[in-house]
Amino acid sequence: MIAFETGALLTQLDAVVEANLDRHLASAEDWMPHEYVPWSEGRNFAVFGGEPWSAEQSRLPPIARTALQVNLLTEDNLPSYHAELGRAVGREGAWGAWVNRWTAEEGRHASCIRDYLLVTRGVDPEQLERARMATLQAGFDSGGKPPLHACVYLAFQELATRVAHRNTGRYCEDPVAERLLARIAMDENLHMIFYRDLVRAAIEIAPSDTLRAIADEVAGFVMPGSVVPGFARKAVQIAQAGIYDLRIHHDDVLMPLLRYWRVFETEGLDADGERVRQDLAAALDALDARATRFIARRAETQAWSPASQSRG
Numbered sequence: 001m002i003a004f005e006t007g008a009l010l011t012q013l014d015a016v017v018e019a020n021l022d023r024h025l026a027s028a029e030d031w032m033p034h035e036y037v038p039w040s041e042g043r044n045f046a047v048f049g050g051e052p053w054s055a056e057q058s059r060l061p062p063i064a065r066t067a068l069q070v071n072l073l074t075e076d077n078l079p080s081y082h083a084e085l086g087r088a089v090g091r092e093g094a095w096g097a098w099v100n101r102w103t104a105e106e107g108r109h110a111s112c113i114r115d116y117l118l119v120t121r122g123v124d125p126e127q128l129e130r131a132r133m134a135t136l137q138a139g140f141d142s143g144g145k146p147p148l149h150a151c152v153y154l155a156f157q158e159l160a161t162r163v164a165h166r167n168t169g170r171y172c173e174d175p176v177a178e179r180l181l182a183r184i185a186m187d188e189n190l191h192m193i194f195y196r197d198l199v200r201a202a203i204e205i206a207p208s209d210t211l212r213a214i215a216d217e218v219a220g221f222v223m224p225g226s227v228v229p230g231f232a233r234k235a236v237q238i239a240q241a242g243i244y245d246l247r248i249h250h251d252d253v254l255m256p257l258l259r260y261w262r263v264f265e266t267e268g269l270d271a272d273g274e275r276v277r278q279d280l281a282a283a284l285d286a287l288d289a290r291a292t293r294f295i296a297r298r299a300e301t302q303a304w305s306p307a308s309q310s311r312g
């Protein structure tokens, strides 16, 4: 299977990659990050005679700051993603052009979220820089995924990132942050479409192999931000706030792509492919049940929290 993935299938997908790259270049807007940052709000920090950072300078709710920092640090780790993607799909032809174009677009995301956070004092700059150093030194290792697995993972991951940016923007209750994150989410959407349509083409060529890759990536999905310092604790806070939780992951990330790929209607699977599909259905049911339990527990906790008691 690995030999097939790394060789024949990639070659068969070359024309699809080229067509998807052309479509992407025709639909992607060249937007300007500096037009999304309220520069006049910026002021000096202590070294230039200004005020040092403190939390009350920010207009953002604390969990919005946490979510924005996780999103930013996730975007910051781009050198690792660039290296991983280049390793998985190579540097030749349309794939090589895509790897560099995608990297250039992703590079905007970290720089403008950082600009927004520094200018509006939404982040402790020292803590952010230490976390950035730690994140990039940890790097991101996808575990040497074969190319088909990498495409499936990236379709899920781009959609997850789109949803995370969108929901973070709404949670900020700041029109400037919401506009910036909505703009970034549009980039992530086009990236998702690129990988999504490659996977759809792969299903037509090699349904059983592609289904195995999909099942593996559903089962093993890990957010790229998992190497951010304190990620587990922050992910819980982000889930408690409803910005990104298991219900959202199941309903808004996994299921839309699985439906688009017609995973449960695809014909021509071999016996192993059929077994994998049954296992995938069981895994999704289990995830759905966990999501329901999480939402119920969260509602209970919130009903008994001191804030809700005092609201009467």
Ligand SMILES: [Fe+2]
Binding pocket: 075, 106, 109, 161, 188
């Ligand atoms: Fe991004």
Ligand SMILES: [Fe+2]
Binding pocket: 106, 158, 161, 187, 188, 191
């Ligand atoms: Fe992206």
